[in-house]
Amino acid sequence: MPLWKRLKTLRRPTGIATPSMSTPIRQLLALITKSVDTLETACASSGVSIPDLNEPFAPPSEAFRTIPGAAEAVNIISAAALQLEAILAPPPLSLYHIVSGNFKSAALRICLESGVTEILREAGPQGLHVKDIAAKNGQDAEKLARFIRYLATHHVYREVSPNVFANNRISSMMDTLKPSREILADPEHKHEKTMGLAALASHHLDETFQASAYAWETLVDPATARSGDQCDAALTRAMGSKETLWQLYARPEEKLRHDRFQIGMQGVEAMQPADAVVKAFDWAVLPPKSLVVDVGGGVGTSCLPLATKFPDLRFVVQDLKGVIDQGKELWNTKLPAAINSGQVTLQVHDFFTPQPQTGASIFLLKQIMHDWSDENCKKILTHLWDAAGSDTRLLLFDTIMPLTCHDPSADDPKGIPGAAPVSEAPAPLLANYGAVSEMAYTADFVMFALFNSQERTAMHLVELLRQVGWKITAIHRQPGDSTFLQCVEARKDTPLFIRFNNTDPG
Numbered sequence: 001m002p003l004w005k006r007l008k009t010l011r012r013p014t015g016i017a018t019p020s021m022s023t024p025i026r027q028l029l030a031l032i033t034k035s036v037d038t039l040e041t042a043c044a045s046s047g048v049s050i051p052d053l054n055e056p057f058a059p060p061s062e063a064f065r066t067i068p069g070a071a072e073a074v075n076i077i078s079a080a081a082l083q084l085e086a087i088l089a090p091p092p093l094s095l096y097h098i099v100s101g102n103f104k105s106a107a108l109r110i111c112l113e114s115g116v117t118e119i120l121r122e123a124g125p126q127g128l129h130v131k132d133i134a135a136k137n138g139q140d141a142e143k144l145a146r147f148i149r150y151l152a153t154h155h156v157y158r159e160v161s162p163n164v165f166a167n168n169r170i171s172s173m174m175d176t177l178k179p180s181r182e183i184l185a186d187p188e189h190k191h192e193k194t195m196g197l198a199a200l201a202s203h204h205l206d207e208t209f210q211a212s213a214y215a216w217e218t219l220v221d222p223a224t225a226r227s228g229d230q231c232d233a234a235l236t237r238a239m240g241s242k243e244t245l246w247q248l249y250a251r252p253e254e255k256l257r258h259d260r261f262q263i264g265m266q267g268v269e270a271m272q273p274a275d276a277v278v279k280a281f282d283w284a285v286l287p288p289k290s291l292v293v294d295v296g297g298g299v300g301t302s303c304l305p306l307a308t309k310f311p312d313l314r315f316v317v318q319d320l321k322g323v324i325d326q327g328k329e330l331w332n333t334k335l336p337a338a339i340n341s342g343q344v345t346l347q348v349h350d351f352f353t354p355q356p357q358t359g360a361s362i363f364l365l366k367q368i369m370h371d372w373s374d375e376n377c378k379k380i381l382t383h384l385w386d387a388a389g390s391d392t393r394l395l396l397f398d399t400i401m402p403l404t405c406h407d408p409s410a411d412d413p414k415g416i417p418g419a420a421p422v423s424e425a426p427a428p429l430l431a432n433y434g435a436v437s438e439m440a441y442t443a444d445f446v447m448f449a450l451f452n453s454q455e456r457t458a459m460h461l462v463e464l465l466r467q468v469g470w471k472i473t474a475i476h477r478q479p480g481d482s483t484f485l486q487c488v489e490a491r492k493d494t495p496l497f498i499r500f501n502n503t504d505p506g
């Protein structure tokens, strides 16, 4: 956002300045007051109420976020409240909110794995004494009370009366919605046929949590500090073997972790709109018969809606053999005509080998780059460069990491369109809305810990692509997607580019 626009947001809504207005806490308070007004007005005019923290989560309670202006107001209120705390709380306390992250994670894991949320759902709003919770899940009541109370201190669960706990909006996110007796008797299958968030949390609190404990050891060891190899990720230290996550999951004794991961990923997938790829790029500009190659396309989830909406385009979905075999089953069920007519081809292809499709209009890579380190991404992109023509577009769908400060590319009229986020938070908030953007930074850390890879900022991507002969021409963002999936469009940077001089990452 240009400087003049950000300064405008600093003005007091009433236009009357007082000396105290210049302090950051007054500015934050003003932002909160203004945004609460916006939120309440929007909710009142739509007949929607703001959720009660003490009520368990239910999808309709999120309806208020869809009212125009409400989501932005909520982001500002949340970011301002967190920033007020950072200013006013004693610094050691603020630091310990971070230092103690692992303790909170451990307490949460205990409650998640011992079915506390399911037990409390069955108890209802009056809650249940911890002795009765412990009688059901077999835990030590006194220890359990300490962990639940620690979480309740951070608004996960609530203590209704001494040692009596109940669910709230946040603790109920871990609910598998199954009978507690069933999940406690058969914990190995508790995540099957669930929405996937509890599975995702369980995965993050287990192997990812353990891997993150070895982050520093990985970075201080010269053998792994600068490696981009998945076998050098922190995970391998935690697991005591030089295996990638996929190799680990392939072991028969790791089947439960593997299945839990898959369920968690389906949950993440479900959070993305099915038509995200359709909307992110103007596919109608492609002439009939243009070829779209979905590289590492999985079972073809992105191409399904595209092939349906654009029957004149041709598609090749590429992935490793096992995935392509699964894809054949999916397409034969969902859109067999596309396979039978030749509109869609499923092809086994390892993207670290030369790209066989040389006539592509589009190389589409969705959530591929973030799985790989820069050195590996360059190998993938180089094979695509070799197969691309001067009109081929490269489309990368990934999360573009926002900066915490103002993004100067927003002020450059000659810069890449869409390089900066659609909106930045008004000052004095952090430009990325601070911890409101937590999920993107969590994803980045997970990529580091498990895969030695990362989510990237726009400027990182510009440089990475430049080194292997691609030039970013636009970043397509949709309103409200500032930290989720964006579409980076690039073209071959020829004829100026001479690859053999530029591939050296150093």
Ligand SMILES: C[S@@+](CC[C@H](N)C(=O)[O-])C[C@H]1O[C@@H](n2cnc3c(N)ncnc32)[C@H](O)[C@@H]1O
Pocket: 295, 296, 297, 298, 299, 301, 302, 318, 319, 320, 323, 349, 350, 351, 352, 365, 366, 367, 368, 371
């Ligand atoms: C995060 S998934 C993304 C799948 C798909 N693009 C989507 O967004 O649904 C990563 C995909 O990369 C595939 N993959 C991993 N290594 C590969 C390789 N060397 N060659 C081709 N595909 C690979 C995986 O099988 C998986 O389907």
